Amino acid sequence: MRESAAERHDRLLDLVRERGSARVSDLADRLGVSPVTARRDVEELAGRGLLDRVHGSVSWPQEQSGGGTGAAGGGLVLGMLAPSATYYFAEVIRGAHEAAARAGARLILRISDYRPEEDHARTEGLLAAGAEGLLVAPGWRRPGDPAAYGDWIASLPVPAVLLERLPAAGSPLDGTDRVCSDHRHGVLLAVRHLRELGHGAPLLMARDDSPTALAVRAGYADALGVLGLRPPRDVIDSVPAEVCPDRFEAAVRALREAVASGAATAALIHNDVDAIQVVQRLAELGVRVPQDLALIAYDDEVAALADTPLTAVAPPKREVGRQAAGLLVERLGRGRPGRGRDAGGEEPRRHLTLLPQLRVRASCGASSI
Template sequence: MNEALLPQERHERILAEVRRRRSVRAAELAALLGVSGMTVRRDIGHLAERGLLSRVHGGAAVLAAQKAAAAEPAEVVVGMVSPSTAFYFPDMIRGAQSALAAAGGRLVLQVSRYDEQEQWRQARAMVDAGARGLLLTPAPGTVMRDWARGLGVPCVVLERQVNGLDLSEVDSVRSDHAAGAARAVAHLAGLGHRGVALLAVDTPTRPGILEGHAQAVAALGLSAAPVLAVSQDERAEAVSALIEECARTGVTAALVHSDQDAALLLQRLRSHGCVVPRDFAVVSYDDEVAALADPPLTAVAPPKAHLGRCAAELLLAHLRNPAAPVRHVRMVPRLIVRSSCGASPVSAAGAGSARVGSRRSPGSTGRTGPGG
């Protein structure tokens, strides 16, 4: 049984299946979702109470008004331009697809590979083919007001900060990476670390991480700690440099963007005879493969699926009401506590107040930091 599906996700998939087939048996929905028949019947009852479907003997069906509307060719096609389908982006794509399917719409995807000219060509082609709106994660530096005026359809920008004139032209949904980084620093400070180093690789996420780290260090009165902002080509050398700087300064904790670099840090610390989390605490940023590290990495997890779902819902709302105001939504990432920081797993809400578990206090082993 897949009872781990969130209720909203189950509801969206039930509505999508009912709209597609016009009626469906509860047993079929249970098999499709991998949940119990009781769970499906409860979900059907909830959706019926909200007026989203009809509850019939043994299952669910579309409402009479929806049957009448089905004769109209009303499918809403939305285009999505994503720079990649690897790592960070699949969950955002699935979130958008889920929300559109629940509303009877369809998502069409193109992958730009961060090419500014290619992303424009792909967006233009989808609009020409009938897309009613666009979900866009543009290459850094793209001027969004030009897109909004040139394409002639509503646009929602995903996981990019819009500034200046762009603010008045397009809706946007993004993670508050500054808040996510600050949450990680506060968590480590709560475990007793008086300095938190930072390694951040050059991505569109990095400016927010740098900002949040600096703000939290100042607000919490932490000691100065190494901050390494490096290019993609420098990441392996930067991990070694971080270890050396932390050993020199006595810093015993670090926030590392991204998961791959945090996992490499764990390996290099082990080769220096440093035990994580006893001698050094690590938090990664992204939570793509953090749980697979040894030890599993505490991680800041941007709400990727929620971002995609919210962006699709914003676009649908704008299509229903073109006079709706432009909106900019920011979501605060979760902190998922695992073994690498020395705290017992706790909920994200209580992460900042977690206490040291079996990990010794910083410096109690006689080390001044990793490799010291």
């Protein structure tokens, strides 16, 4: 099986962490890729703050804090497992890295590439590399994944914080610290905004291949119930255009049919990469945004860059990373001792939920704010 970019980034980070520094040409040889590919990978990782780059070489970041030396001088080492280092999780990682640097800690990263069956082994790798606490975002994709690939997290030998993942109620992970975006609230913001603009219930087009996508689907049903609305038709299943062009085309045509029949005048689409492609194809089919269809995207990674800038729900991704890393540092004893402890002397676990924002742009037909 061909190695993914995420797996290659994971190997590159491991090489630099082990050596402290390395020339880009040497990394290309070790990774078995061209110098151009290695340079591009280094630039991407340095842009996220995961590496320091100077004159053809890269080094592991040597963060300094107000209290003294960073992790290289004996500070904390935090391990982070993420399903991806791009798109949504790039910002989560960046936030965690910033919070670790402020605490004088070093963050080391491993990527699962959304293969939950490998999460446990990759986490063991983080522990072997010296991680004293863990930020864990499992590579779950389907509803059954938390039960099949999640219980091991509750028995980790070091403090752990679950991020952007909601385990099933009553699972062993209920007692684990976690920091998550409230996607149900984000969907409610979108549906309520469209209703205030005079639309009925928006049509939902969404993926079903990630915890965020599943939460958006669940939030859609909840939002319609709260606002007393009925869906104009069943949810349209979305897939990336490059993965399955035929299914993508069928989804776009289903949306076009709903607009043409008058069943829907508004739509919510997860995610905004898909939304941009949908808007482009709708235009070719004679449906204009926002004149014929008011549209809101979910995630707000690239929504503002569309020809018609897309109104979007923006989960607080970077703040999720910051809060999770800060909580982990506190769990490791770097916070104020004794604060918030119960009579038995143990600090209560926390489930911290952060609220998304709605960023209003041209695609919903309202003035931006």
